[in-house]
Amino acid sequence: MSRVVVVGAGIAGFLSALELSDRGWQVSLLDAGPARPSASWAGGGILSPLFPWRYPSSLLPLTRHARRDYATWQQRIIQAGGMDPELLDGGMVVLADAAGQRQAGDWAVSNNIVLQAGPAASWFPWLEQTAICLPDVARIRNPRLLKGLATLVRQSPVRWLQGHVEAVSSFPSGVRLETSCGVLEADHALITAGAWSHKLLPELMPLTYPVKGQMLLYQAPQAFPEKVLLTEQGYLIPRSGGLLLAGSTVEPDQWDGRPTEHACEQLAETVAQLWPALQRVQPLAQWSGIRPGCKRPVPVIGQVPDSHDRLWVNTGHFRNGLVCGPASARLVAELISGQMPFCDPAAYSVSSSSSSPP
Numbered sequence: 001m002s003r004v005v006v007v008g009a010g011i012a013g014f015l016s017a018l019e020l021s022d023r024g025w026q027v028s029l030l031d032a033g034p035a036r037p038s039a040s041w042a043g044g045g046i047l048s049p050l051f052p053w054r055y056p057s058s059l060l061p062l063t064r065h066a067r068r069d070y071a072t073w074q075q076r077i078i079q080a081g082g083m084d085p086e087l088l089d090g091g092m093v094v095l096a097d098a099a100g101q102r103q104a105g106d107w108a109v110s111n112n113i114v115l116q117a118g119p120a121a122s123w124f125p126w127l128e129q130t131a132i133c134l135p136d137v138a139r140i141r142n143p144r145l146l147k148g149l150a151t152l153v154r155q156s157p158v159r160w161l162q163g164h165v166e167a168v169s170s171f172p173s174g175v176r177l178e179t180s181c182g183v184l185e186a187d188h189a190l191i192t193a194g195a196w197s198h199k200l201l202p203e204l205m206p207l208t209y210p211v212k213g214q215m216l217l218y219q220a221p222q223a224f225p226e227k228v229l230l231t232e233q234g235y236l237i238p239r240s241g242g243l244l245l246a247g248s249t250v251e252p253d254q255w256d257g258r259p260t261e262h263a264c265e266q267l268a269e270t271v272a273q274l275w276p277a278l279q280r281v282q283p284l285a286q287w288s289g290i291r292p293g294c295k296r297p298v299p300v301i302g303q304v305p306d307s308h309d310r311l312w313v314n315t316g317h318f319r320n321g322l323v324c325g326p327a328s329a330r331l332v333a334e335l336i337s338g339q340m341p342f343c344d345p346a347a348y349s350v351s352s353s354s355s356s357p358p
């Protein structure tokens, strides 16, 4: 049986490890733990890119079946006795002027996506602008999803270790990882270390960078529609039990993961504009995560150049790591296993050049 080490247990690492294990690989999954907190626990769980029409069509294969794929993962998690990740339907409403509505409408028609346009008040009665609604957009509760995937991993043949990988090198015959738990050797290594991936793979240096994001959590004072509300300033995401997430800041090149008062004030101001009912409500919690930012609009998935086909990467998902999680993991597992990939991986390769993110 061939051995692969997966470095990093966020959404990319968990799903990639499980996809590889399902294909018969002997998988070790290493994670640095609290010293490098995973962005995946912090995310909002919207299963769509924000303003999806601003992305190139090459992102669509990684995003369009997220709801269907998470329904399958949800079923596996529940069957294993894990925590229900609360995959919820309801759609996403995006405030858009006439030009925005046209752009979104053209994108929806050419990609066969259901879209409704109209006054925002059709969905959120207190809003006066115009909007579009993508009724098929779902959402998932990240911390529960990650706990559920952890249950699946524990019950799988994957060997899950807490350990910090300090260096990775590749040879024609395999890979060698220097880690805080000693030296590991394997046939392949897959780097899913989120914002920290480029510290192990200098090849990523010009492409990826950290982008801190902060969120507030509220208890809604009255019922909020079962839809994500997205504007240029920020978004609100309803969760079960009347909880409401407000996000998020975009702070490039920030490695300090601590929440700040400034971000709290900035988010609270946006929240009051999006839903005046929250104007005088204090948030229940604030948190942050460091996203794996990417200087192009699609992530980095594939083989690391000049690594004897031994080193692989699945990172750079920036604001789309949850929505792209299942398809990206499947793709990288297919590539490592020498299977026919379900989509053309060229746009995601380390060496592919494309325009900057929207």
Ligand SMILES: Cc1cc2nc3c(=O)[nH]c(=O)nc-3n(C[C@H](O)[C@H](O)[C@H](O)COP(=O)(O)OP(=O)(O)OC[C@H]3O[C@@H](n4cnc5c(N)ncnc54)[C@H](O)[C@@H]3O)c2cc1C
Residues within 6 Å of the ligand: 007, 008, 009, 010, 011, 012, 013, 030, 031, 032, 033, 034, 035, 036, 037, 038, 039, 040, 041, 042, 043, 044, 045, 046, 047, 048, 163, 164, 165, 166, 192, 193, 194, 195, 196, 197, 200, 212, 213, 214, 215, 247, 248, 249, 288, 289, 290, 291, 292, 314, 315, 316, 317, 318, 319, 320, 321, 322, 323, 324
């Ligand atoms: C506030 C916020 C809101 C977001 N909202 C959404 C959303 O609504 N929808 C969406 O699709 N995406 C969203 N995202 C983006 C999404 O969360 C990220 O793209 C995604 O979580 C990245 O996952 P990852 O597995 O690549 O990285 P991470 O989750 O960061 O995991 C990386 C892991 O690697 C480990 N690691 C790092 N270095 C090493 C090492 N040397 N050795 C061993 N382990 C190592 C770390 O400990 C960490 O656990 C949001 C992000 C934030 C911060």
